[in-house]
Amino acid sequence: MSTKRVLVAYGTRHGATAGIAEQIGKTLREDGLDAVVLPADDVHDVRAYDAVVLGGSLYAGHWSSKAKHCAERNADFLRHRPVWMFSSGPLDRSAEEHDIPPVSAVAREMQLVGAREHMTFGGSLTAHTPGFLAKALTRQGKGGDFRNPERIQKWAHHISAELVAA
Numbered sequence: 689m690s691t692k693r694v695l696v697a698y699g700t701r702h703g704a705t706a707g708i709a710e711q712i713g714k715t716l717r718e719d720g721l722d723a724v725v726l727p728a729d730d731v732h733d734v735r736a737y738d739a740v741v742l743g744g745s746l747y748a749g750h751w752s753s754k755a756k757h758c759a760e761r762n763a764d765f766l767r768h769r770p771v772w773m774f775s776s777g778p779l780d781r782s783a784e785e786h787d788i789p790p791v792s793a794v795a796r797e798m799q800l801v802g803a804r805e806h807m808t809f810g811g812s813l814t815a816h817t818p819g820f821l822a823k824a825l826t827r828q829g830k831g832g833d834f835r836n837p838e839r840i841q842k843w844a845h846h847i848s849a850e851l852v853a854a
C-alpha cells in the first residue's frame with residue numbers, strides 16, 4: 689500500500705494557527721504519512737492529496753476567511769476526500785476543559801465538504817501580536833499561549849489512525 693498524502697492547510701493572521709498546523713503535520717509524518725503543510729491561500733488543487741486537514745483562527749466569532757475561501761474554492765474535490773477541520777481561538781484553558789463546537793460558519797463549511805470532525809484548540813496572543821485590539825487585550829492580561837502540544841498531537845494521532853485503518 690502506498691503512503692497516504694495529507695495536506696494540512698491553515699488560515700492565520702499572526703501565526704498561531706500556522707504553528708498548530710505545523711505540529712499536526714509533524715505528528716502525521718512521525719506516524720508514517722506524507723504530510724504537507726501550506727497556507728490556505730496557496731491551496732488551489734487538492735487532487736494530489738488523499739486527505740485534508742483545514743484550520744483557521746477565530747476573530748470576533750468568525751473563522752479565518754482564508755480557510756473559509758479555501759474550503760469553498762476546493763469544495764468539489766474535498767467532498768471526495770476525508771476532511772478534518774480545526775479552529776484556533778480561546779485565550780484560556782476552556783478548549784482543554786470541554787469540547788468547543790465549531791462556530792456556525794465552520795459548521796456550514798463542514799457540511800459543504802462533508803468534513804468528518806472538528807476540533808477547537810486554544811489560541812495564542814502574545815505581546816508580539818500586532819494590532820490595536822491585540823495590544824489592548826494583552827494589556828488587560830488576556831494574552832498568553834494556550835496551544836496545548838499534547839492535545840494537538842493526540843488529535844493528529846487520531847487522524848493518522850483513521851487514515852491508516854481506511
Ligand SMILES: Cc1cc2nc3c(=O)[nH]c(=O)nc-3n(C[C@H](O)[C@H](O)[C@H](O)COP(=O)(O)O)c2cc1C
Pocket residue numbers: 699700701702703704705706745746747748749750776777778779810811812813821822825
Ligand atoms: C481582536 C481579537 C478577536 C478575537 N476573537 C476571538 C473569538 O471570537 N473567539 C476565539 O476563540 N478567539 C478569539 N481571539 C483569539 C484568536 O483567535 C487567537 O489569538 C488565535 O490563536 C490567533 O490565531 P492566528 O495568529 O493564527 O491568527 C481573538 C483575538 C483577537 C486579537
